[in-house]
Amino acid sequence: MSVSAPRTPQFHIDSEKFLADKERVGWHDGALWHLRYKRDLASQLVPDWEKLRDQAAAIKAHVIDHIPELLSQFIKNAEAAGWIVHLAPEADDLKRIVLDVLKKNGVTKAVKSKSMLTEECGLNHHLEANGIEVVDTDLGERIVQLRHEPPSHIVVPAIHLKRGEIGELFHEHLGTAKGEDDPLRLTRAARADLRKRFIGAQAGLTGVNWAIADSGAIMVCTNEGNADLGTALQPIHIACMGVEKLIPTAADAGVFLRLLARSATGQPITTYSTHIRGPDPTRPGHQAHLVIVDAGRHRLFADDEHRRALSCIRCGACLNTCPVYRRASGHAYGTTVPGPIGAVLAPAMIGTAKAKELPFASTLCGSCTNVCPVKIDLHDQLLSWRRRLAREGHVPFSKRFAMKIGAQALSYPWLFALGGKIARTFWGLARKGIPGPHAGWTKHRDLPPAPKQSFRGWWKSDGQNLGNTTNKKDQDHG
């Protein structure tokens, strides 16, 4: 069983659920900041870090401009190596193709390693509805699968859960002792259970980190070894990739391999970084399928302002550093990819009407842009989505009205001065929380104390003598 395909995001409601538990919010914030800290340490050890980011961004920009050429080169080499290549223009095509392959081969049990693409398309749900057992093998994904939840993070899917909750879950499903919450023993229990499933499965599904055009190989990277165990044992391998995963050569993959794990967890490279090309020649009858998916990517591609977001390598660094994500958690976003990159992808992928809240779930502090290994200008992209949402009429009246008032006040000095006076009078009340429909705004924001006078008032009484006073002091100290 699994969760169904992504819902319509309602950030202001779903973030509230997580924020209700203040102790957990603080803990979640800290856990993610720890990942960010490890990323900092790792990146500082690499002398050419900034050059690497430039190179990665330039390779991705080249790829985005040359998808048709790279795609035909890749398919030619992939087919020569024995891959059976399928094209899936829509999410439904992906689901149909994978189900077809599994049904044709009588598969009833499949294992799957982490793939945000299939998550996004709701593949598990579709296969299970058609009688195929799909077991997620990444530990974090297995945990959320057993809880019938979507992942809350793209690299650490169960980061929103505490060990005690996972202990409970494993007690119920894997028979660990009641109250057992030691991460080592819980991991060992999952290892033992999943090992049986790796061995018993008739097919292995994986995602793809990069698809190498000049050799027809794909790359899959994990720390747990689950993608390798999920491809080296089963008679059928089905790899699912978004079309943006193409890169020209395996040498280019070297650039991304040096960036990915350092940005994600602070490791110098993922534990297992595997290239696979076609079926395994040591196992006669072994089948290797490759499904190349669009599923809305062409809409992002067609958008001049946001095309660059296709460069994302799903490292999660922008999530880990985001002050909003760290406090609201991934489920608040209601999309498979949460956080800053999720809020940039969603309006193009699922439409501005559905995703209208997400670009506002940001402080625009720019930290995401600073850590992005492929230099996506995330906070600028969020801002540009806000502009478009406003143009398309997706911004609520209250926000538009407030902006209009603001524009007026800034246009007339007398109005600005009057507004300031009124604001200073009522500031004390506002600090206790605004009543009415906009109460939410002050709920998680602390207003600073109001100044006693305006800047202009201060300038008149004290400010303009400031220079003289300073000079006098200087003379005194002579």
Add this chain to the structure above:
Amino acid sequence: MVDGAALAAFSMRFQRPVGSVLKAHPGVYVGPELPASWEVFATSLKSVGGILMNAQPSQAQAIQAIIDMGRAPGRVVASASAAPLLTGVSGWETARATTTPQEWEDVDLAIIRAESACAENAALLVTSSSLPERALAFLAQRILVLVPRNRLIGGFMAAQAELAQRLAGGEALHHATWMSGPSKTADIEQTLVIGAHGVCALAVMPI
């Protein structure tokens, strides 16, 4: 074979308009030359949870010690490429060619031979040429990786560039994996646990 018309329709969706200025590939990135130093390798390996073993007092004795370290008399299987390096060592068998790799499920220690190692990130390269018995390296509980002392590469750009040439240059490689330390996860409360689905311990011996 992918249908030509279907491919054309799919590609059309990702075609930049005629007259667009398309970004050129930035060229091969070489990066700074990093020293091919076993000391640097040892530091990297330690950071990813692996152990560096020296072939002391002799290669055979050092390997024998690792085999005998197993608590129970477990199954020790060497890949075909590692087997010739184990003269004078006892208590192991050579992996026979198999179409059912599941049979390595009960292996306690796998002994394999890596083609090269990288100092920057402690990654060890195994491919379908050196390790056609791929599943062995993931099903075993522990692994000993023998790597030629003169096949240490300093930086990962150079290491991957070498592999890239082999992949593109017609060598019929089915798989190639960089292994950096034992399998691990931090999916439960960010607590690092060594031994997720792959091996629980990894030792490297330069030979």
